[in-house]
Amino acid sequence: MKEITTVTVIGAGDMGHGIAQAALLGGLTVHLYDTADESLQRGVGKINDSLEILHRKGKIQDEEMKRCKANLHPTLDFREAVTRSPFIFEAVPEILELKQRLYRDMEAIVSKDTIFASNTSNMRITEIAKNLQHKDRVVGAHFFNPVVLMKLVEVIRGDETSDETMQVAYDLCLKMKKTPVRVEKDSPSFIVNRVNAPVRVLLGGIVDKEIAKPEEIDALMKFNGEPMGHFELSDYVGLDVLYDSGQYRQQVLHADYAPYEKLAEKVKRGDLGKKTGKGFYDWADGRPTIDVNKRTDKLKMSDIDLVKLNEAAKLIEEGVATPADIDLAMISGTGDKVGPIEKHQGINVDDAIRRLELLAERLDKEVLQPANILTDKPEAVFVLEGQR
Numbered sequence: 001m002k003e004i005t006t007v008t009v010i011g012a013g014d015m016g017h018g019i020a021q022a023a024l025l026g027g028l029t030v031h032l033y034d035t036a037d038e039s040l041q042r043g044v045g046k047i048n049d050s051l052e053i054l055h056r057k058g059k060i061q062d063e064e065m066k067r068c069k070a071n072l073h074p075t076l077d078f079r080e081a082v083t084r085s086p087f088i089f090e091a092v093p094e095i096l097e098l099k100q101r102l103y104r105d106m107e108a109i110v111s112k113d114t115i116f117a118s119n120t121s122n123m124r125i126t127e128i129a130k131n132l133q134h135k136d137r138v139v140g141a142h143f144f145n146p147v148v149l150m151k152l153v154e155v156i157r158g159d160e161t162s163d164e165t166m167q168v169a170y171d172l173c174l175k176m177k178k179t180p181v182r183v184e185k186d187s188p189s190f191i192v193n194r195v196n197a198p199v200r201v202l203l204g205g206i207v208d209k210e211i212a213k214p215e216e217i218d219a220l221m222k223f224n225g226e227p228m229g230h231f232e233l234s235d236y237v238g239l240d241v242l243y244d245s246g247q248y249r250q251q252v253l254h255a256d257y258a259p260y261e262k263l264a265e266k267v268k269r270g271d272l273g274k275k276t277g278k279g280f281y282d283w284a285d286g287r288p289t290i291d292v293n294k295r296t297d298k299l300k301m302s303d304i305d306l307v308k309l310n311e312a313a314k315l316i317e318e319g320v321a322t323p324a325d326i327d328l329a330m331i332s333g334t335g336d337k338v339g340p341i342e343k344h345q346g347i348n349v350d351d352a353i354r355r356l357e358l359l360a361e362r363l364d365k366e367v368l369q370p371a372n373i374l375t376d377k378p379e380a381v382f383v384l385e386g387q388r
């Protein structure tokens with residue numbers, strides 16, 4: 001198995017500069033490439049600023065900062081960038097044709113064992129690698145934003161990714177001081193985004209049916225210790241972004257993931273959340289105040305948890321990831337303190353199934369129906385600690 005000491009990062013934007021910085025902090029030499037000089041300079045500037053902050057906070061010493069800066073090689077020369085390292089992280093915009101063209105151009109000039117790792121949020125790795133001669137060398141390496149703070153990397157196996165490519169990518173993420181988890185099937189939305197997706201269906205459905213208001217649901221979540229309510233967080237992320245991901249999942253996963261009505265209305269009106277000053281909340285005077293005394297009693301916090309467990313069970317059933325990796329991903333990729341499997345150890349599974357069926361019927365959403373594995377083989381979900 002080859003030991004990687006040099007990597008190339010293609011795209012110096014939000015994610016690319018963060019991946020480059022993580023590689024530098026992991027002791028690697030980094031060639032950072034972008035097609036736009038301005039983006040490249042901005043990316044380098046952000047890396048330097050962030051290193052200075054880490055240094056000031058005492059998280060890295062003089063020597064390490066100097067080494068990181070000396071090991072960063074920004075370039076606008078494509079050939080130079082891609083031929084100088086055995087491992088290439090790709091972080092260009094989420095446009096399939098753009099990625100496919102880039103991989104074809106890279107394959108034409110690199111050696112046949114150079115590994116390509118895509119930071120795609122949603123696309124199938126198999127699809128990105130479709131036109132290549134050596135598809136076994138393409139893998140997903142899905143980092144979370146901001147990369148410098150977020151530990152998780154979902155390492156995704158495409159249909160033709162080799163074991164060696166998976167292992168090299170996994171080991172490299174460890175070297176970069178990240179927490180990799182294995183996504184063993186090229187399944188849309190991978191782990192974290194997939195486990196969270198039906199929560200939007202549940203809460204969007206409740207709001208659309210006017211069972212509870214967004215601020216009442218957020219009050220319930222904050223009362224239960226969540227740092228942000230679901231709708232506050234939606235405003236923060238951008239309602240247009242959630243609208244697009246809903247449309248994407250509607251096509252590739254299930255029709256129930258279509259953007260819910262209240263979300264679609266806001267996007268149509270141009271109320272996109274924090275960035276436009278208005279979404280589910282008014283952000284003109286800063287972060288909204290949520291009164292926990294106005295929390296809804298039409299929904300339980302445990303309903304939200306159960307929906308996450310159910311989706312985690314579907315991932316296990318589909319062979320996408322192990323229970324241990326799902327829990328690890330949810331802890332290191334979100335604010336969750338306990339993973340969905342661990343949280344539900346010892347529950348009454350029949351009761352959980354019945355509650356999920358009720359939620360699905362009440363909201364008329366098939367995706368909330370209990371996973372078959374909860375009935376057929378629950379022991380494969382609730383794996384005992386020692387066996388994980």
Ligand SMILES: NC(=O)c1ccc[n+]([C@@H]2O[C@H](COP(=O)([O-])OP(=O)(O)OC[C@H]3O[C@@H](n4cnc5c(N)ncnc54)[C@H](O)[C@@H]3O)[C@@H](O)[C@H]2O)c1
Nearest residue numbers: 011012013014015034035036039091092093094120121145
């Ligand atoms: N932003 C996030 O929160 C986030 C999280 C996880 C994954 N992702 C994924 O990471 C990837 C990059 O997203 P981002 O947010 O960093 O985008 P971004 O727009 O901030 O950066 C993309 C960079 O790629 C450059 N670029 C465009 N075409 C190029 C090419 N042919 N060769 C080299 N560079 C090129 C652009 O100049 C830009 O600097 C996307 O696939 C995205 O889905 C994003």
